[in-house]
Amino acid sequence: MWRDLAPLGRDSTTGGYRRYAWTAADADCRAWFRAQAETRGLAYEVDRNGNQWAWLGDPLAGDAVVTGSHLDSVPDGGAFDGPLGVVSSFAALDELRRRGTRFGRPLALANFGDEEGARFGVACVGSRLAAGQLTAARAHELLDADGIPLPKAMEAAGYDPAAIGPDPERLARIGAFVELHVEQGRALDLSGDPVGIASAIWPHGRWRFDFHGEANHAGTTRLADRRDPMLTFAGTVLAARREAELAGALATFGKVSVEPNGVNAIPSLVRGWLDSRAADEATLDAVVTAVESAARADADRAGIDLRVVRESFSPIVEFGHALRDEIGTILGRPPVLGTGAGHDAGVLSGAVPTAMLFVRNPTGISHSPAESATEDDCVAGVHALADVLEGLVRA
Numbered sequence: 001m002w003r004d005l006a007p008l009g010r011d012s013t014t015g016g017y018r019r020y021a022w023t024a025a026d027a028d029c030r031a032w033f034r035a036q037a038e039t040r041g042l043a044y045e046v047d048r049n050g051n052q053w054a055w056l057g058d059p060l061a062g063d064a065v066v067t068g069s070h071l072d073s074v075p076d077g078g079a080f081d082g083p084l085g086v087v088s089s090f091a092a093l094d095e096l097r098r099r100g101t102r103f104g105r106p107l108a109l110a111n112f113g114d115e116e117g118a119r120f121g122v123a124c125v126g127s128r129l130a131a132g133q134l135t136a137a138r139a140h141e142l143l144d145a146d147g148i149p150l151p152k153a154m155e156a157a158g159y160d161p162a163a164i165g166p167d168p169e170r171l172a173r174i175g176a177f178v179e180l181h182v183e184q185g186r187a188l189d190l191s192g193d194p195v196g197i198a199s200a201i202w203p204h205g206r207w208r209f210d211f212h213g214e215a216n217h218a219g220t221t222r223l224a225d226r227r228d229p230m231l232t233f234a235g236t237v238l239a240a241r242r243e244a245e246l247a248g249a250l251a252t253f254g255k256v257s258v259e260p261n262g263v264n265a266i267p268s269l270v271r272g273w274l275d276s277r278a279a280d281e282a283t284l285d286a287v288v289t290a291v292e293s294a295a296r297a298d299a300d301r302a303g304i305d306l307r308v309v310r311e312s313f314s315p316i317v318e319f320g321h322a323l324r325d326e327i328g329t330i331l332g333r334p335p336v337l338g339t340g341a342g343h344d345a346g347v348l349s350g351a352v353p354t355a356m357l358f359v360r361n362p363t364g365i366s367h368s369p370a371e372s373a374t375e376d377d378c379v380a381g382v383h384a385l386a387d388v389l390e391g392l393v394r395a
């Protein structure tokens with residue numbers, strides 16, 4: 001399976017994957033999923049939001065156990081983020097059949113569409129639509145970088161955009177959803193474990209800091225006469241790092257714009273975007289408040305006018321304790337870890353009992369062609385997923 005997927009949507013110059021929603025590469029990945037389902041005699045279907053399903057047992061019976069992930073990628077993504085969960089789902093089913101497991105509940109394998117949001121800018125479109133967290137009206141307005149609307153892209157790929165929308169009946173038939181995913185950090189590498197389970201997806205948000213100063217000539221303005229917002233911004237970047245370190249949180253200024261952006265001009269405006277994440281909302285709030293007050297103190301001293309706007313915020317997603325404990329028991333208490341990244345499992349956790357398994361990533365690198373996992377760890381992940389599914393579906 002891994003060999004068959006490897007060339008699909010791979011860019012030959014970067015070696016990274018460009019599997020964007022409703023493109024030819026996406027169609028190739030979807031055809032692969034369908035072929036895997038049909039080879040195994042599973043009932044194949046696509047739901048109203050373009051998510052793919054492969055069923056063993058009656059899809060309408062209810063209390064189904066579902067596992068899966070996504071096959072799309074970020075620009076120049078790695079091979080594992082998403083596909084590892086989908087491939088492991090099929091491999092785990094093969095393992096259960098080898099073991100002669102008797103199925104007391106329906107089992108479905110799923111590929112959720114447009115998880116990364118690389119083309120239309122909104123992540124987890126397939127699961128968000130199903131869960132009612134993204135309205136059909138809003139999805140219909142999404143445009144890609146070439147101005148192509150999402151409905152047009154969907155239609156061109158052979159799907160009906162008029163059908164998209166909430167799918168509560170389908171979600172009500174799911175008794176448990178388990179997503180296996182490559183870890184996007186080094187917690188398992190540091191603890192020396194091949195597989196872990198997720199506790200929560202950290203709350204995270206984005207804040208825009210606008211530092212307004214005074215544009216002037218870089219060659220004629222005395223240092224003492226300047227109101228240079230770049231200096232205040234620089235101090236704020238250092239404050240963000242310091243506060244995040246003190247709190248055990250994350251804070252990153254990864255995007256900045258400068259006006260007038262001239263090499264010989266003192267800037268009139270520096271605009272920096274802060275991405276911050278923490279294990280709980282109180283810590284996140286404390287970090288951002290501390291960064292903002294450090295920035296304000298600096299700004300007041302330097303005659304800089306500071307405005308801070310919160311552009312987005314995602315609250316904490318805690319995976320349900322009942323399913324997490326059940327899985328922990330099945331797997332003999334593996335490490336439990338939080339993650340700063342979003343997933344379909346996080347979206348679905350509002351509607352369905354949901355859990356995640358993580359497979360060790362030795363470098364922690366993700367969303368890059370350097371993303372990796374060893375073959376032994378991938379196999380350990382498949383066995384852990386098979387154990388979990390067997391424990392959940394056994395008659």
Ligand SMILES: [Zn+2]
Nearest residue numbers: 081082115181
């Ligand atoms: Zn992913």
